[in-house]
Amino acid sequence: xxxxxxxxxxxxxxxxxxxxxxxxxxxxxxxxxxxxxxxxxxxxxxxxxxxxxxxxxxxxxxxxxxxxxxxxxxxxxxxxxxxxxxxxxxxxxxxxxxxxxxxxxxxxxxxxxxxxxxxxxxxxxxxxxxxxxxxxxxxxxxxxxxxxxxxxxxxxxxxxxxxxxxxxxxxxxxxxxxxxxxxxxxxxxxxxxxxxxxxxxxxxxxxxxxxxxxxxxxxxxxxxxxxxxxxxxxxxxxxxxxxxxxxxxxxxxxxxxxxxxxxxxxxxxxxxxxxxxxxxxxxxxxxxxxxxxxxxxxxxxxxxxxxxxxxxxxxxxxxxxxxxxxxxxxxxxxxxxxxxxxxxx
Amino acid sequence: xxxxxxxxxxxxxxxxxxxxxxxxxxxxxxxxxxxxxxxxxxxxxxxxxxxxxxxxxxxxxxxxxxxxxxxxxxxxxxxxxxxxxxxxxxxxxxxxxxxxxxxxxxxxxxxxxxxxxxxxxxxxxxxxxxxxxxxxxxxxxxxxxxxxxxxxxxxxxxxxxxxxxxxxxxxxxxxxxxxxxxxxxxxxxxxxxxxxxxxxxxxxxxxxxxxxxxxxxxxxxxxxxxxxxxxxxxxxxxxxxxxxxxxxxxxxxxxxxxxxxxxxxxxxxxxxxxxxxxxxxxxxxxxxxxxxxxxxxxxxxxxxxxxxxxxxxxx
Numbered sequence: 001x002x003x004x005x006x007x008x009x010x011x012x013x014x015x016x017x018x019x020x021x022x023x024x025x026x027x028x029x030x031x032x033x034x035x036x037x038x039x040x041x042x043x044x045x046x047x048x049x050x051x052x053x054x055x056x057x058x059x060x061x062x063x064x065x066x067x068x069x070x071x072x073x074x075x076x077x078x079x080x081x082x083x084x085x086x087x088x089x090x091x092x093x094x095x096x097x098x099x100x101x102x103x104x105x106x107x108x109x110x111x112x113x114x115x116x117x118x119x120x121x122x123x124x125x126x127x128x129x130x131x132x133x134x135x136x137x138x139x140x141x142x143x144x145x146x147x148x149x150x151x152x153x154x155x156x157x158x159x160x161x162x163x164x165x166x167x168x169x170x171x172x173x174x175x176x177x178x179x180x181x182x183x184x185x186x187x188x189x190x191x192x193x194x195x196x197x198x199x200x201x202x203x204x205x206x207x208x209x210x211x212x213x214x215x216x217x218x219x220x221x222x223x224x225x226x227x228x229x230x231x232x233x234x235x236x237x238x239x240x241x242x243x244x245x246x247x248x249x250x251x252x253x254x255x256x257x258x259x260x261x262x263x264x265x266x267x268x269x270x271x272x273x274x275x276x277x278x279x280x281x282x283x284x285x286x287x288x289x290x291x292x293x294x295x296x297x298x299x300x301x302x303x304x305x306x307x308x309x310x311x312x313x314x315x316x317x318x319x320x321x322x323x324x325x326x327x328x329x330x331x332x333x334x335x336x337x338x339x340x341x342x343x344x345x
Numbered sequence: 346x347x348x349x350x351x352x353x354x355x356x357x358x359x360x361x362x363x364x365x366x367x368x369x370x371x372x373x374x375x376x377x378x379x380x381x382x383x384x385x386x387x388x389x390x391x392x393x394x395x396x397x398x399x400x401x402x403x404x405x406x407x408x409x410x411x412x413x414x415x416x417x418x419x420x421x422x423x424x425x426x427x428x429x430x431x432x433x434x435x436x437x438x439x440x441x442x443x444x445x446x447x448x449x450x451x452x453x454x455x456x457x458x459x460x461x462x463x464x465x466x467x468x469x470x471x472x473x474x475x476x477x478x479x480x481x482x483x484x485x486x487x488x489x490x491x492x493x494x495x496x497x498x499x500x501x502x503x504x505x506x507x508x509x510x511x512x513x514x515x516x517x518x519x520x521x522x523x524x525x526x527x528x529x530x531x532x533x534x535x536x537x538x539x540x541x542x543x544x545x546x547x548x549x550x551x552x553x554x555x556x557x558x559x560x561x562x563x564x565x566x567x568x569x570x571x572x573x574x575x576x577x578x579x580x581x582x583x584x585x586x587x588x589x590x591x592x593x594x595x596x597x598x599x600x601x602x603x604x605x606x607x608x609x610x611x612x613x614x615x616x617x618x619x620x621x622x623x624x625x626x627x628x629x630x631x632x633x634x635x636x637x638x639x640x641x642x643x644x645x646x647x648x649x650x651x652x653x654x655x656x657x658x659x660x
Contacts, residue, residue, distance in 0.1 A: 070396035071371040132482045132544055135507055137558050138551065157374040160412040168415070168436045172540040176514060179482040182507065183558075208413060208438065208537075227555045231562035238566035242573030249580035253587075260588045264595030271599030275606035282610035286617030289628065293621055304627060311631040320640040325647055 054087040062098040066152050067091070073153060095152035100215055103167060105129060105174070106142030107220060130225070131175045137183040140223045143194070145170050145201070146216040154211030162210050169208065170217070173200045183224065187232075190219040367401035372408075377444045379407040390444040409444045413537065414454070416461045422547050423470050425478040430550050433481075434543040435469045435521075437461065439529070439536050446533030460532060465539060468525045472517050477510075481544055484514045514541065 058081055059065040065077035067084055068091045077084075077092075084090040106129025108122065129142040147166065149155045159165050177197045178186055186193065198217040205212050224232050296303045316322065372378050378391040382404050391397060392411065399406065418435035425431060439461065441447045451457045473481060486509050518539050526536040546554055618625040638644065646653060 068374060068394070070394075071373040071376070072394035073374050127543070127545070130543075130545055132546075134479075134483050134487075136479065136482065136554070138546065138554060158412060160375075160410060160414055164415055165413070165438070168417075168540070168542055171542045172436075175541075175543065176484050179514060180484050180487050224558065225555065228558045228562070231559040231566075235562050235566045235569065238569040238573075242569050242576070245570075245573040245577040246580065249577035249584075253580055253584040256584060257587050257591070260591045264591045267592075267595040267599045268602070271602035271606075275602045275609070278603075278606035278610045279613070282613040286613045289617050289625065290620070292628070293624055296621075296624055307627065307631055311635050315635050315638055316644070318640055319638050319642050319644045321643040323643070323645040324653060325645060 051086055055083055055085065057082055057084065057092050059094060060096075062096050063094045064097045064152050066093045066095055066156055068093070073157065076152060093156060095149055095155060097149045097152055100146050100148050103145045103147070103163070103170070104142075105144065105167075105171065106140070107144075128171070131178050133178055133183045133186055134180050135182045138225050138228075139178065139183055139186045140225055141174065141178060141186065142220040142222075143170075143174060143197075144216075144218050144220065145214060146218075147212045147214050149211055150213035151211030154209045156211075158209035158211065162212065165208055165210055166205065166212060169204045170197075170201050173197050173204055174217075174219075176200065186222050187224070190222055194219045364401045368398050370397055370399060370406050371395075372397060375410055375412050376408045377411045377441070379409070379444050379448050381405045381407055386445055386448065392444075407444075407448060409441050409447060410454075411440065413438050413440050416458060416465065418466055418469060419462065421466070421470070423473040425473055425481070426475060427477050429478045430547040431473070431478065431481075432543065432545045432547060433469060433473055433541060435465065435518075435539060435541050437465055437522075437525075437536060437539040439534050441533055442535040443533030446531070448533075450532045451534075457532070457534060460534075461529070464528050465521070465525045465536075468521045469539070469541075471524075472521045476512060476517060477508075479508045480510050480512045481514055481517055481541065483510045486510055486513075517541075 057065065059077055059079045061079045063079065065082060067074045067077060069085070069089060071091075074090065082092075084092055106125050108125060125142075126140075129140050131139060131141055133139055145166065155162055174193075174197045177193050177200060181189075181193065194217050197219075198214055201217060202214045205214065223229065370378075372391055372394050374394045376394070378397070380387045380391070380399055382400075384405075387404065416437040416439055418433075418437070421433070422430050423433050439457075441457075447457070451460060488507075518541060522536055522539040525539065529536050545551070
């Protein structure tokens with residue numbers, strides 16, 4: 001029963017505090033005294049109450065009870081109601097072994113949950129997540145460690161400040177892993193780093209006898225410090241630009257080459273058409289000639305004359321000016337007005 | 346025999362009882378104990394937990410923790426061998442292994458922390474100043490995993506600034522630990538390990554490092570862009586070559602076909618006409634006359650020609 005200054009209006013620890021239980025005991029005592037004093041019985045009841053409160057204890061579902069007898073570790077107890085020797089002989093410490101704890105580094109949990117929200121990091125937290133890479137660049141790596149108490153004995157007795165040890169070790173381990181990697185790796189391969197750090201951290205925790213088990217180590221968004229971010233973003237943009245340039249060139253290629261191939265096909269096809277035409281025409285001409293020649297050979301003179309006259313017959317009506325001259329009259333040619341137009345004579 | 350004074354006996358019993366209780370003491374799992382008698386240690390240190398007895402009033406119990414303890418170094422600016430100023434935040438873990446020695450030389454934990462400060466801080470300083478920065482950052486000479494293939498970049502390795510190390514972070518801390526552990530032994534302290542928690546550039550250096558990082562990235566970005574140009578040019582050149590190839594190939598094929606057409610035609614004509622070149626001449630001439638003259642032409646015919654010979658005869 002602890003004295004609580006708030007509930008005790010201006011009194012003090014020396015003023016007896018009225019408690020219902022005490023009241024009852026006092027009344028009981030009074031009752032005994034009236035009937036016949038029996039301080040031994042009263043003492044017995046008190047002893048029983050004391051034993052009940054210090055011998056029976058409850059261990060919650062997520063906990064395990066660690067019992068020390070005269071300071072020495074004696075046993076552990078499972079969830080439920082348990083018995084022990086009274087205070088002074090045995091002491092119980094409850095350790096939540098089934099609970100998972102989370103430590104944040106370089107960020108601050110605003111609202112834990114399925115989707116945990118984080119607040120803007122403070123200056124100290126910024127320093128917590130700032131680290132050097134193997135190529136001597138600076139990166140910002142916030143991370144979380146989830147752990148539980150695996151060995152309550154070690155957890156309680158081997159290390160004084162387990163939480164601080166965990167924090168220090170995980171800072172050292174994550175930096176060690178990041179220190180062996182290039183800035184590109186840190187930015188792009190978070191999972192690999194987290195996995196390695198988890199293994200290393202577990203090793204360190206085992207060596208330190210903390211009794212802790214790392215459940216999860218997760219790197220949050222890794223980045224470069226703010227002043228350098230635009231330059232890094234520019235690299236990403238450059239990659240995009242490069243892609244764009246290549247795409248544009250490929251597009252141009254794809255637009256022009258098939259068209260040219262079509263054009264080429266067209267030219268070749270046309271040539272083949274020309275070939276067919278030329279040969280067919282030649283064959284036609286030749287066959288026509290041969291047929292005619294066949295007849296001509298039978299009657300050369302007549303055919304020749306016929307052909308000549310037919311041609312003349314066809315020709316003469318079409319020709320604009322015609323002169324027929326006697327072979328003996330030689331002087332007429334100078335009188336011809338060759339420039340005159342039209343008219344038959 | 347009746348006790349003359351029962352109250353006195355009761356008081357005596359109580360005194361003995363409480364003295365006895367006062368002589369009993371519990372040593373916790375976490376503790377180790379030195380018994381002193383008027384300030385002078387008596388017997389061996391008690392390092393096992395349990396219930397013990399001492400002489401009440403005369404002997405005192407001095408408790409020391411048995412657990413692993415923390416020491417956090419005072420981060421200070423330290424120049425490395427390559428003259429880069431860095432903040433080094435080291436921490437160590439230690440425990441009291443010889444409580445008697447500890448009790449006699451140091452006394453309590455506050456003083457022990459002071460001793461640790463005095464011994465480990467300079468050890469860290471010495472270790473850092475006698476090594477290059479990279480030695481404190483890197484732990485192994487692990488090769489950089491070629492992540493460009495993973496993220497699809499085609500950079501050459503020149504942007505990786507991995508400098509090989511000869512000592513490494515782990516060995517440096519080991520050296521610090523060995524160095525300091527020897528000195529701490531005489532205080533009954535075991536130095537379990539020393540580790541470097543944080544290594545950071547000091548403000549000024551950080552600025553120039555940022556400038557260097559920006560410069561590096563710019564270089565990489567330029568490189569990527571020019572690579573893009575190179576790729577695009579290659580594709581364009583490829584395109585031009587392809588186009589020239591295609592059109593010239595087509596031209597060649599077309600001309601060859603046409604040539605064969607001419608040859609074939611010539612052969613056919615020659616074959617047919619060589620039977621009677623004279624007749625061919627006649628036919629072709631007549632054809633030419635017929636085609637070549639029209640109403641604008643003037644035709645002068647001699648009466649001796651084939652057509653007019655009958656006219657002459659008649660006259």
